[in-house]
Amino acid sequence: MKFTLNIWRQNGPHERGRFITYEAQDVSPGMSFLEMLDGVNQRLLGNGEEPVAFEQDCREGICGSCSLVINGIPHGPDQGITTCQLYMRRFSDGAFITIEPWRAKAFPILKDLVVDRSALDRIMQAGGYISVNTGGAVDGNVILIGKDQAETAMDAASCIGCGACVAACKNASAMLFVAAKVSHLATLPQGRPERARRVSAMLEAMDREGFGSCGNQYECEAVCPKNISTRFIANLNHEYLRAGIVESSLPSEPESPHAESS
Amino acid sequence: MGLAMTGLGLVVFVVFHMLGNLQLFEGPHALNGYAAFLRDMPIVLWAVRIGLLSMAALHIGLALQLSMRNRRARPVEYTIHRYRQASIASRTMAISGMVLLLFVGFHLLHLTAGVIDPGFADRRDPAGYRDVYGKVVHAFQNPFMVVLYLAGQLGLGLHLSHAIASSVQTMGFEHAALNRLLKAFGPVIGLIVVLGNVAIVLAVFFGIVR
Numbered sequence: 024m025k026f027t028l029n030i031w032r033q034n035g036p037h038e039r040g041r042f043i044t045y046e047a048q049d050v051s052p053g054m055s056f057l058e059m060l061d062g063v064n065q066r067l068l069g070n071g072e073e074p075v076a077f078e079q080d081c082r083e084g085i086c087g088s089c090s091l092v093i094n095g096i097p098h099g100p101d102q103g104i105t106t107c108q109l110y111m112r113r114f115s116d117g118a119f120i121t122i123e124p125w126r127a128k129a130f131p132i133l134k135d136l137v138v139d140r141s142a143l144d145r146i147m148q149a150g151g152y153i154s155v156n157t158g159g160a161v162d163g164n165v166i167l168i169g170k171d172q173a174e175t176a177m178d179a180a181s182c183i184g185c186g187a188c189v190a191a192c193k194n195a196s197a198m199l200f201v202a203a204k205v206s207h208l209a210t211l212p213q214g215r216p217e218r219a220r221r222v223s224a225m226l227e228a229m230d231r232e233g234f235g236s237c238g239n240q241y242e243c244e245a246v247c248p249k250n251i252s253t254r255f256i257a258n259l260n261h262e263y264l265r266a267g268i269v270e271s272s273l274p275s276e277p278e279s280p281h282a283e284s285s
Numbered sequence: 286m287g288l289a290m291t292g293l294g295l296v297v298f299v300v301f302h303m304l305g306n307l308q309l310f311e312g313p314h315a316l317n318g319y320a321a322f323l324r325d326m327p328i329v330l331w332a333v334r335i336g337l338l339s340m341a342a343l344h345i346g347l348a349l350q351l352s353m354r355n356r357r358a359r360p361v362e363y364t365i366h367r368y369r370q371a372s373i374a375s376r377t378m379a380i381s382g383m384v385l386l387l388f389v390g391f392h393l394l395h396l397t398a399g400v401i402d403p404g405f406a407d408r409r410d411p412a413g414y415r416d417v418y419g420k421v422v423h424a425f426q427n428p429f430m431v432v433l434y435l436a437g438q439l440g441l442g443l444h445l446s447h448a449i450a451s452s453v454q455t456m457g458f459e460h461a462a463l464n465r466l467l468k469a470f471g472p473v474i475g476l477i478v479v480l481g482n483v484a485i486v487l488a489v490f491f492g493i494v495r
């Protein structure tokens with residue numbers, strides 16, 4: 024198969040980017056999208072040109088590294104998969120494919136198709152954890168929970184933090200990401216003690232990073248490689264309202280449990 | 286959150302406004318009596334009017350503030366952007382909102398304040414009430430008014446079909462079994478309000494109510 028690729032090239036965070044057209048030749052229909060790009064890069068290297076920078080790691084849809092907007096859709100035309108799980112047989116021979124990076128103020132472009140997604144890490148640092156004493160691991164099944172609770176928590180926890188929700192959102196909002204993380208922990212007994220503080224802290228961190236707000240268009244859900252439902256966003260809003268009520272009636276909480284003790 | 290709450294407040298108003306208007310089908314006595322009943326309580330009437338106007342102002346202000354923030358969240362646009370499932374209504378909230386604002390302004394000047402087409406402003410019916418019925422019937426015999434009001438209702442229907450379900454989501458109502466019902470709730474309420482209002486306009490225009 025042959026393809027014409029229109030790829031965003033940008034040398035650095037503060038440089039001006041532009042589209043450059045490349046030809047991808049001798050592509051097998053069984054190649055993944057990233058393998059096709061590997062082929063293009065191989066040829067560029069052979070010609071002494073700079074290869075196209077894109078992020079990748081596991082190539083089996085679990086790490087959340089790959090992040091390409093393909094013909095206007097994050098992770099490409101298929102639903103419930105990452106870019107690395109997209110195969111070239113999905114495109115017709117000779118197709119013109121436009122490849123862009125995630126575009127959001129909170130995700131500055133580092134180079135070509137690679138963006139800095141550490142904003143999501145900082146949201147996690149603000150509250151995406153539970154505080155437990157170190158020591159031996161607690162035995163499994165010490166705290167019994169219902170099957171439905173376990174399933175709901177697992178559905179939310181399947182978020183791999185790729186940021187496609189932000190990329191697809193008209194407002195570049197990270198609500199689905201935060202919703203998945205907050206819902207995952209709020210559904211489990213281990214996450215309950217810090218429930219109110221967590222949701223406020225994570226939403227504040229989200230605002231600080233410059234993400235937009237949720238307009239309930241549900242584009243995020245449609246591109247999520249893990250099919251995370253926007254019902255978790257309703258759940259996040261519920262948690263936030265609840266936190267507003269709970270926190271106003273609690274004595275002020277101690278500083279972050281991870282702060283250095285003096 | 287504020288956008289959702291002020292929006293839902295305004296939704297409650299349009300529902301009752303439509304229900305009140307439907308009394309047109311009961312004849313001049315019912316509608317004019319209802320109008321007189323509302324005007325008999327000036328304190329309540331003005332409290333509601335001021336409440337509605339400030340809610341609308343707050344709603345517009347918050348919408349502008351949010352959309353400016355959202356625009357800043359993506360300084361460089363995509364060259365190609367394709368929607369996967371966002372509804373037409375959800376993509377045109379700003380446009381339908383502006384259509385609604387223009388329409389509400391016109392409607393207030395027309396049927397409430399009587400600045401536009403002032404012929405009926407002070408006419409009384411045989412019972413001594415203000416002749417709201419006559420004013421409405423006169424207005425919608427004019428095809429120009431019918432087109433304007435139908436356009437306003439189109440804006441209202443589009444806006445509500447996204448707005449109500451969206452507000453429910455923003456207020457954090459969510460239930461595994463009821464979600465589909467909650468999602469359908471918005472378009473259905475929007476449709477009922479629009480159909481009720483359109484029925485009045487068309488009934489007059491086609492001479493069913495005269």
